[in-house]
Amino acid sequence: MKHIRSYFLGIVIFLMPACSIINETPVDSIAASTYFQNYKDVEAAVISTYSVLTGANSYGRLRILATELSSNNIEHRINQFEFAHFSDHQLIAENIVLFPIWSEIYKGIMRANDVIAAVPKLDPKNQELSKNFLGEAYFLRAFMYFDLVRMFGDVPLVSTPSNNVDLNAVRVARTESQKIYAQIVADLQEAEKLLPESYAIKVQNRGRATKMTAKAYLAKVFLYQKDYTNCLAKLDEVINNTANYGLVSLDILYNTNDNLETVFELFFAIDGISLQLLPAIAPYNGFGEYYVNTNLLKLFDSQDKRLAYMIQNNGNWFAAKARKAKTTTADPVYCLRLAELLLIRAEVLARNSGTPTPKALEALNLVRQRAGLEAKKMTDFANLDSFIESVLIEKRKEVMFETGDFWFDAIRAGYASKLLGVSNPNAYLYPIPSAEIVRNPNLTQNSGY
């Protein structure tokens, strides 16, 4: 009997190992299952989605390079083949630039999907406080699918978080591009409803999505869908909002951030990755890897004041537009600004009428005259086609070195052959990166690759 007490003690000690010790939670990161607690967590997740766009595989470098090269606006200095294949429109599926572009876009989509799935699970109060952020997530998802569908055509449509551990379930096949576009429109319309008119901090009105940003992108997406009526309606909502949007002088446009003209721009932190890739020489501190395609020079009239801002010569022609390293922040990337919307308006008005109209011409001339060019006259255009072509060329000159949209524009409007010399329609879509097909055997390849 005298041992009873020690037995008891022994049993207590034996069974002591507590469960808490095997339920460690991370300190310097947060477990995914417990991440979304309130609206602040939602905002931080949305911010991280924007930050994807500023990465080196996205608008920080490769995404812009790819379509600027395809637009034949720039070329690689020593014609390194992975870049030269974009300029020559001879891409191969193994291209090592394409895969990171593809996977980075989906990384952003995944982050947006997380937010879209998480907000409805919050308590009602936080759901309400997260409304704007949810709108941003819808906007960003649309923005990224818009890039994907224009580059690759049919792509896997992923609209829910990827926490599935079943490998077969995540090997998603391609969805036809019409359905992708439908999803983009639906997302933008949802964003339009949810997004705020403006942010408390002024700079965020251009750097984050607002109601107007959603409308402007809806207009652009409708343009690509050839839905000119809806396009015009959305365009006018933005263009007529003169309190917030208007043309500014070239000096302001190219030397300041956050000016009245921009609808959406991406900001870069000074010591993060910044967009300094196009300028080649001091004092611009660039990579020195890319030169301007000298054919571009032929597009400019001598009195075009944009030329001096955009292209300079220091032994080689290099892009100088709005890429000066500022002291406080690095240069932003202009994704969409009023000049482009005006040129879209010019095109759409003309297309709706089947012929150039004075109103269409007026929109075109607003952009031309700001550049110091003389106004075009109705008599300058023989027909709709010559007007459209003129608008496209004007747009190319206006937004070159920004996001490389001329490549998509030329294909959309059927001018790729005429303006870029690309007659093989298979080249109008990039190949699905082979590295992704290896990971996902359910993917098919675009024709011609």
Add this chain to the structure above:
Amino acid sequence: MKKSDSKLFFLGFLLLALSTATLQAQNRIIRGTVYSATDNSPLIGVTISPKNSEQMVLTDINGDYTIQIPDSVRFLQFAYIGYLLQEIEIGEKTTLSVHLQSRPLVLKLESSADSVQEQVVAIGYGTAERSQIMSSIASVSSTEIEMQPVASVQQAIQARMAGAYITQNSGTPAGGIATRIRGLTSINFGSEPLYVIDGVPMSNYTNFSNISRINSVQQGNNYLATINPSDIASIDILKDAAATSIYGSRAAAGVVLITTKRGKSQKTAINFNSYYGIQEVSKRLDLMNTNQYVDLIKETYINGKGTLNPSLTEQSVDTDWQSLLFRQVPIQKYDISMQGGTDKTHFFVSGGYFSQKGVVVGSGFDRYNFRLNLDQKINNKFRIGTSLLFSQDFHQRIQEDFTGNAVLVHLSLMRPNLAPYLPTGEYQLDPLINGRDNPLATAETVQDHATIRRLIGNLYGEYQIGNYITFRSSLGTDFIASKENFFRPPSTSYIGRTAGGVGIGIQMTDLLWINENTLHYKRTFYGSGASQKHAINFLIGTGVQHSSMDRIQAYASNFSSDKVPTLSAGASKGNQTNTSQEAWGMVSYFSRLNYSFNEKYFLALNFRIDGSSRFATNKKFASFPSASLGWIVSEEAFLKKYTWINQLKLRSSFGFTGNQEIGNYTSQGLYVGGQSYIGLNGFAPSTVSNPDLSWETTKQYNVGLDISLFKNRFSLTVDYYLKNTEDLLVNVTLPTSTGFSSSLRNAGSVENKGLEIDVLTKNLVGAFAWTSRLNVSFNQNLVTSLQSTILTGVGGFSNITKEGIAIGSFWGTKLIDKKVDANTGNFVFEDANGNGTTFNDAGDRQVIGTPHPIFTGGMSNLFTYKAFDLSVLAQFVYGNDIFDFTRSRYEGMQGVNNGSLALLNRWKNIGDQTTVPKAIFNDFSNGPVSDVWLQKGSFLRLQTISLGYTLPQSRLQKIKLANLRIYTTLQNIYTFTNYTGSHDPEVNAYSQSNTANGVEYGAYPKAKTYILGITIGF
């Protein structure tokens, strides 16, 4: 098994065990005197203890003793330092007087495979006699360790134990060492065995991400460098599942038990131990001189049609960079230890200093260590004790391997026609090759210092409950505080100039604590007339451990001067400053039952349940059972008549072990910060969660045989094992449309099978004695299933791991002929995929070799003649390949690097028959990963030759010393090998990787050492 079940299970066991504890036993008293057999003088302080018991008494000044023992005790053991242990059956006697035989020198030095029955082996949560062990355990004793001066624990094991393949990745003092017990059982995680020192499982680098190694990148520090080998009493390696499964989830890669010395009841003995040696580089590379280099460069440019900068062919300077970087330096060690005790208190205390300068300028290692081991008997039932180690290590590293300015890579590439210094006395950076840093400047001026302070301690209490049960509780800790300072001055290297110099400071603390509680029940029952003997040994226990790490990193660049390395001198503080914290915890329940019948038939069962914080909610717990059976055939009547058979033992075992060495939170899916935009901080998922993430489980079969013949003059141990590791933790690639590139899954299995042979022969006995021991281990590794293909190594793809081949097989293009095309001077590669091209064609790659040896082993020979002893240890490795990346760089024939003398045989004219292609500037067609750079890595190394002289007892008494030995040792004196690459065939550039073994890239050369040492006992 669910957790609640497991608790019930243990409660049941516990009650079962306790129910037998209340039986009381009768006592009787034995008396006697102990004499020395040599001169019949009484021996004072001889330890007398019942066999298998903790109880003991000492003889008094007249050699007399009295001991009170339970009736059940049948044998008494008599132990005395310098004498053979004697075991005597008591029978009906009440008086036992004994003459002890003094222990001859040769026996003292014999290795642990010696099948002397008295040998005690650590088995985890206890010890057992070697003869009673039916699992596979290899051991090294303190005498073997003391025989030769080794710097670390692993070196004490290297080449001495079957089944343990130890690779010293580089010659860096206290640099990383890879230990593989019975092959690679994991693809991505934890292949180092679990080291347990005096019951404390030591922390290792895989506990936390990012612990150390600022810029030395691949080569970590040896985390066992802390331990002074002189403090070690024995090292036991648990190999088969029956032995390891008591350590459950951490045991798949084997368990190494280190037991340090403890005091005994004896007169205080003081030992002083010291050696001093000189080291030098064991082998230099044969590099070209200026004339030979200039010839090559001219030719390179002519063939390559490049524009040659005439300064490249400057011939007025001829620098031997190796002479500048390599040096002769000392290695030295001073130890003092005291041990002794009364019948109540035992102590062992030691202090030591070890210093090894590196054979490459700018490197070295210093260690100060202090140990206190104490045991105190409070009363007959209660005992407490402690083991305590404190040490401070100072590592001074040079930039190795893949770092931007790796000293040894640049060393072999430097042009000989460049002077190391400018006329102004400053270091010269190659003005013609941008980024080619001066290795002398890098070695001398870049600081990479680490100070590691470590406390490993264990406190235990042991309480005897009744006669058969012992309760033991212990609390242990492994506390590491490390401090690393890195400084790259702003002016002495290209890479330093770009950022204006870089300074990094890292401080890290890692605190592990562990509490374990065991109940140990031990009893022998006798059947009818004592002819049937049932021995039961039952252990159950629980354990809980927790480990947490805190790390602070600070960073600065833009230093104004080369002279001030502290971060205060750096103008830009940068964004690499951060802190991090991680933790993991584990709870365990374990038990072991040993049963033997008549000491002939043995059964052992182990069962352990571990729960780890690292695994997903549904998979936290796992159980690891094992069983072994043994039969001592030589105890059977039909063999007993053959007296030349001393022992014949058959063993077999089967069981499970696990591996939990993955990231601490990997299963959870994580959101991390720092994803900022527009001045706001963002949080984003970094890993995808896997709620089913579970343990890697290794299933192991083992059969073994132990034979001792001819009065133990021939002993043989053979083991065959088959290990199947399932649910391998593998990063499986995902479609990136998920937003992730991979996810950690249990998605593979690997098989290791092998044969281990250990032979001990006493070739000569008597005045001139000669003992040999040979161990050979064969292991075969095969990936039996894998959901993804893993490419690693040089250029990201020199090694491949996929189904159907060994982990990390070499992957490259194959030469059609082992020489260059006599017409073109280029290699002709096999167009394996038949697409008409071999240039830059990934499709032509195939398995071209294996980094895994077919067999490895060692052979030791010990000769003794009177007071002299001579030991020779050789290590051998056979059948592996080495991918020599350094050579592919300096013999690539496309650049302006210096190269080896082999390049003098390069192809020059049509018709030349040679194995070295033509030199052609900027033409990389000869340079892909191919079997051109693959060499056989087999070698036989004369590891240690040691000659010692021990002063005879008669002389010792005159000078009033207990012991005096002087010795001289030669280490790494010669290596027989066909490997012509770098300094040494023992290479492993990617030491932290399981999948990229056998790659050589700028390895730190190993030292050849000449040592003189002395051991004095007072």
